Each structure stands twice: as C-alpha cells, then as structure tokens.
Amino acid sequence: xxxxxxxxxxxxxxxxxxxxxTVMEWFNDDNLMKYYTNSKRRITRKSLIENIxxxxxxxxxxxxxxxxxxxxxxxxxxxxxxxxxxxxISDLVILLGDKGYHGxxxxxxxxxxxxxxxxxxxxxxxxxxxxxxxxxxxxxxYTRSGWMVEGLLKGHYWVxxxxxxxxxxxxxxxxxxxxxxxxxxxxxxxxxxxEHNLK
Numbered sequence: 495x496x497x498x499x500x501x502x503x504x505x506x507x508x509x510x511x512x513x514x515x516t517v518m519e520w521f522n523d524d525n526l527m528k529y530y531t532n533s534k535r536r537i538t539r540k541s542l543i544e545n546i547x548x549x550x551x552x553x554x555x556x557x558x559x560x561x562x563x564x565x566x567x568x569x570x571x572x573x574x575x576x577x578x579x580x581x582x583i584s585d586l587v588i589l590l591g592d593k594g595y596h597g598x599x600x601x602x603x604x605x606x607x608x609x610x611x612x613x614x615x616x617x618x619x620x621x622x623x624x625x626x627x628x629x630x631x632x633x634x635x636y637t638r639s640g641w642m643v644e645g646l647l648k649g650h651y652w653v654x655x656x657x658x659x660x661x662x663x664x665x666x667x668x669x670x671x672x673x674x675x676x677x678x679x680x681x682x683x684x685x686x687x688x689e690h691n692l693k
Contacts, residue, residue, distance in 0.1 A: 508559035520591030582619040605639040619670040627659040642683035
C-alpha cells in the first residue's frame with residue numbers, strides 16, 4: 495500500500511510494535527473512549543493486536559496509523575472495517591489519540607485520508623458511520639470532510655439512563671455515485687446540519 499498524505503499528515507498500516515504504553519493510554523482515556531466504542535469494553539494491547547492480526551488475515555478489518563509529517567509522530571488511528579466485500583461498503587472510525595494535536599483541524603485531514611485509502615486501495619463504493627447526537631465535534635469533522643448525514647435513529651443509544659439519537663453519516667465514492675445520485679441526500683444533510691447548528 496502506498497503512503498497517503500496531506501500537507502500535515504500521512505497514513506500507513508500500523509505496525510503492532512508501535513503500540514507503545516503511550517499509545518495504549520489513549521484507549522484508557524475515558525474522554526477519548528466516550529464515543530469510540532459502543533460495547534464499552536476495555537481495549538488492551540493484547541486485544542488490539544489480536545484484532546489487527548485477525549483483520550489482516552480475514553481481509554475484513556484494517557488499522558492504519560495517523561502520523562504528523564513534521565516529526566513522524568503517531569498521533570492516532572483509522573479503523574476500516576468490517577468490510578462487506580459483496581456490497582463494497584465499510585465503516586470507518588477515526589481516533590485522534592494524542593491530545594496535543596487536538597483543535598488543529600487534523601481530524602478532518604485524517605478522515606479525508608481514510609476515505610482516500612478506502613476508495614483507492616480497496617475500491618469501496620461507500621463508507622458509513624454513526625455517532626451520538628451530542629458528539630457534535632465528530633459530526634462536524636466528518637461532514638466538513640465531505641460526508642453527508644443520511645438519517646437519524648431515534649433513541650438508539652442509552653446513556654446515563656436517557657435515550658440519545660444516533661446520527662447516520664455516509665461518504666460516497668464518485669466512481670460509483672454521481673452528484674445527481676446524491677442530490678436528495680445532500681439536500682437532507684444540509685437541512686439537518688443547519689437545523690442543529692452543525693455547519
């Protein structure tokens with residue numbers, strides 16, 4: 495796989511020996527993990543390595559490192575998968591783990607690199623994802639990276655004894671979808687973002 499780059503970042507498949515204590519601290523940070531996993535299970539080095547290796551062997555899941563070009567520092571991860579090879583679709587999840595790089599617009603760059611890898615390396619037609627309605631920064635990062643809001647699952651999550659909606663987002667490979675194909679979705683997405691002050 496080639497290395498995909500933006501002005502400030504590059505992305506490549508992560509090597510398991512890069513999962514240092516510092517990196518693993520990301521997965522023990524309650525604030526970072528608040529929206530990262532629905533199961534709320536603790537991610538350990540052992541479980542992460544097993545998932546990476548299993549994903550590679552089954553060709554269903556891939557984990558990429560997000561690196562800051564200036565100093566080649568690993569600052570986050572991109573998880574692509576599970577990939578449905580029949581329908582050519584996949585989930586895509588970004589974790590910008592190093593908080594020293596937050597607030598700089600890097601999540602948007604990483605997301606754009608993620609869908610570039612997915613479309614060019616794996617020829618996927620579409621990426622999808624979902625996030626908590628209260629996770630406004632994530633919704634903004636994805637939609638400002640070209641993703642569109644496709645719908646809402648009412649009361650999908652149960653958080654602190656209260657129901658919370660799930661916002662559904664998608665990114666469409668222009669090889670398979672035209673602007674005309676997506677006109678209705680874009681209209682819905684723009685309206686949703688405006689109504690919820692997420693532009």
